[in-house]
Amino acid sequence: MDMQKYVPEWIRTLTPYQPGKPVEELEREYGIQDAIKIASNENPIGPSPRAVAAITAALPHLHRYPDGDAFYLKRRLAEKLGIERSRIIIGNGSNELIEMIVRAFLRVGEAVVIGEHAFAIYRLVTQAAGGRTITVPHKGFKFDLEAMSRAITPDTRIVFLDNPNNPTGTIYTRDEWEQFLRTVPPEVMIVVDEAYFEFVEDPAYPDSFAYHTGDRLLVTLRTFSKIGGLAGVRVGYGISSPEVIDILNRIRQPFNVNALAQVGALAALDDEEHIRRTRENNRQGMAYLRREFDRLGLAYAPSWANFLLVHLGPGMYERLLREGVIVRPMEGYGFPGYARVSVGTPAENERCIAALEKLLRERKS
Amino acid sequence: MTVRPLDLVRAAIRRMQGYVPGEQPQDKRYIKLNSNENPYPPSPRVTAALRRAIGDDLRLYPDPLADRLRDQAAAVYGLTREQILVGNGSDELLTMLMRTFVGAGDRVAYPVPTYSLYDALVAMQEGEAVRIPFPADFSLPPQLADTDAKLIFLCHPHAPSGTLPPLSTVETIAQRTRGILVIDEAYIDFAHETALPLLHKYPHVILLRSFSKSFSLAGLRIGLAFAHPSLIQELLKVKDSYNVNRLSLIAASAALEDYAWMRRNVDKIRATRGRLTQALRELGYFVYDSQANFVLARKQGINQQPIYRGLKERGILVRYFSSPELYDCLRITVGTDEQIDQLLASLKQLIS
Numbered sequence: 001m002d003m004q005k006y007v008p009e010w011i012r013t014l015t016p017y018q019p020g021k022p023v024e025e026l027e028r029e030y031g032i033q034d035a036i037k038i039a040s041n042e043n044p045i046g047p048s049p050r051a052v053a054a055i056t057a058a059l060p061h062l063h064r065y066p067d068g069d070a071f072y073l074k075r076r077l078a079e080k081l082g083i084e085r086s087r088i089i090i091g092n093g094s095n096e097l098i099e100m101i102v103r104a105f106l107r108v109g110e111a112v113v114i115g116e117h118a119f120a121i122y123r124l125v126t127q128a129a130g131g132r133t134i135t136v137p138h139k140g141f142k143f144d145l146e147a148m149s150r151a152i153t154p155d156t157r158i159v160f161l162d163n164p165n166n167p168t169g170t171i172y173t174r175d176e177w178e179q180f181l182r183t184v185p186p187e188v189m190i191v192v193d194e195a196y197f198e199f200v201e202d203p204a205y206p207d208s209f210a211y212h213t214g215d216r217l218l219v220t221l222r223t224f225s226k227i228g229g230l231a232g233v234r235v236g237y238g239i240s241s242p243e244v245i246d247i248l249n250r251i252r253q254p255f256n257v258n259a260l261a262q263v264g265a266l267a268a269l270d271d272e273e274h275i276r277r278t279r280e281n282n283r284q285g286m287a288y289l290r291r292e293f294d295r296l297g298l299a300y301a302p303s304w305a306n307f308l309l310v311h312l313g314p315g316m317y318e319r320l321l322r323e324g325v326i327v328r329p330m331e332g333y334g335f336p337g338y339a340r341v342s343v344g345t346p347a348e349n350e351r352c353i354a355a356l357e358k359l360l361r362e363r364k365s
Numbered sequence: 366m367t368v369r370p371l372d373l374v375r376a377a378i379r380r381m382q383g384y385v386p387g388e389q390p391q392d393k394r395y396i397k398l399n400s401n402e403n404p405y406p407p408s409p410r411v412t413a414a415l416r417r418a419i420g421d422d423l424r425l426y427p428d429p430l431a432d433r434l435r436d437q438a439a440a441v442y443g444l445t446r447e448q449i450l451v452g453n454g455s456d457e458l459l460t461m462l463m464r465t466f467v468g469a470g471d472r473v474a475y476p477v478p479t480y481s482l483y484d485a486l487v488a489m490q491e492g493e494a495v496r497i498p499f500p501a502d503f504s505l506p507p508q509l510a511d512t513d514a515k516l517i518f519l520c521h522p523h524a525p526s527g528t529l530p531p532l533s534t535v536e537t538i539a540q541r542t543r544g545i546l547v548i549d550e551a552y553i554d555f556a557h558e559t560a561l562p563l564l565h566k567y568p569h570v571i572l573l574r575s576f577s578k579s580f581s582l583a584g585l586r587i588g589l590a591f592a593h594p595s596l597i598q599e600l601l602k603v604k605d606s607y608n609v610n611r612l613s614l615i616a617a618s619a620a621l622e623d624y625a626w627m628r629r630n631v632d633k634i635r636a637t638r639g640r641l642t643q644a645l646r647e648l649g650y651f652v653y654d655s656q657a658n659f660v661l662a663r664k665q666g667i668n669q670q671p672i673y674r675g676l677k678e679r680g681i682l683v684r685y686f687s688s689p690e691l692y693d694c695l696r697i698t699v700g701t702d703e704q705i706d707q708l709l710a711s712l713k714q715l716i717s
Binding site for chain 2: 092
């Protein structure tokens, strides 16, 4: 029976997002053991211990629905950020918020402007909603904000930026951003995905949170998956004007964020010690990887996040896999021969470098 | 130039109100009989599995396809992995169904009153909702199949009446419709008969299941869709990449492993449901024959809001709907025997 007749054309032609495979699956597929996965930019030192304790404490209440309004998490976030609760929305990961923004503001056929090497989800979500993406080439490894603003058409509704950019790891500076804000028409929504902002320590980095002023249509997206170490529980948040948040709430599923994610995120938010340790591990790991890539003669993009986009040459992803080191191949992002390597624990970083060194030696001989 | 975000929103969404969930007041401890939650906790195996899983692995993204749970559900329900999709609650599955099958102007038909999220989801897709009123006895309106709808939604058992139409009438709709028939079986474990056999006969039938009710896992948001593999394939395309968290996947697997625990709780709830129904009838209510974990009790023509308020003052929450079809009804979740005794005692006071 032909089921396709029920499905609109833009869904039929959609190729779904290919997430990194779980370690166990790759181990099975390649017959390897004790593999390390430094492929999904997860927190190598683990989740916030406070979140772990809070989640455990919440187990007796699972037969009850979660708080559909995520009251306590929103209240604490609002306190921390110094804004009203009405400017915050919580999502089943920030991915869900990306979906909701597109669903609320984009009509079939209308356009979204994205960068050539931006996070793949923006394009897929746009296509799933029957929209059109206008893809603007990167300047090297960076967003070309000037070109992106020029690419905006009269039917463009949304511009997506991720800062730092995944998978390149680059940031745009405050000057570039402020110039961009001056040129983007006020009726175009700017969505800044700041999943990795806690890792940035550069004074030139523009935290979009500081720009929620006046009438600017701006959404800032953040997540607990990275610094909070809670990728497994799915929770992120968005900040915008109360008007935009109200609209997103209209299309939000009533119980979109599970009960354990809510208590886990609340606890992680105030776990300063865990945040400090995560940053410290990242700082050292990043320095180590850069140094070793330099020594091995491997080119990489400058990164402000918790991963590096590195040129390994063809076939290296597979060979690394056989050594039990799982990184993320980047062909799908328009970087053939590149891989995205997440900063791991010191032991994971060293194992990655040792495997690379061995493979590079083999390639020469 | 001043930009008002509302002006930029799709008109369909501008017109929408969000779904209003049952109230969750924090001022005192209530007996909650308003959200159709299970009064009993999930299997101890679920808690044990979660305790093992709550640790370092939370840093890792979940399995995007939830294959382990799919395989397990396949074994339990006599299906294959390719016929199963896991969602962040069946609400998310409903959303995915709409996104996959409904374009602007497409018709979506369902008997009303029903789950109010359907209206919101159709509006979001700029579809056309064909709302067919139930007759007073909540029997299935046969004209559902004659609506030329892309999607038909049926709650089975129905919410908020709790009634279960005979399978033969559901099958008639499956035979007559040229669209897709979605049978939402969130409450099916409390009923005597599932529509699952229709899945094997009709490739355009989709079943939805939930872990929120019978498996006592409302807090974790897990739903399953059962459908023809080619439809699951399309639904996967609009699925959020990591839609279901690790802990929910683990909890659902453990819950399926202890199926007997769920059955025991369901048996208790069914026994209490019988008692509650009987007692409400003795208090002069018309009570629909419920096959779910709640009952709908009606006092013909008498607004039940004062009763709802009186119960709330006495620390008991039930569901009251102000709509013209349901203003003379209360929807009461079947709690423990003790909770139901308290409800009935308060209700007697209020009525006399």
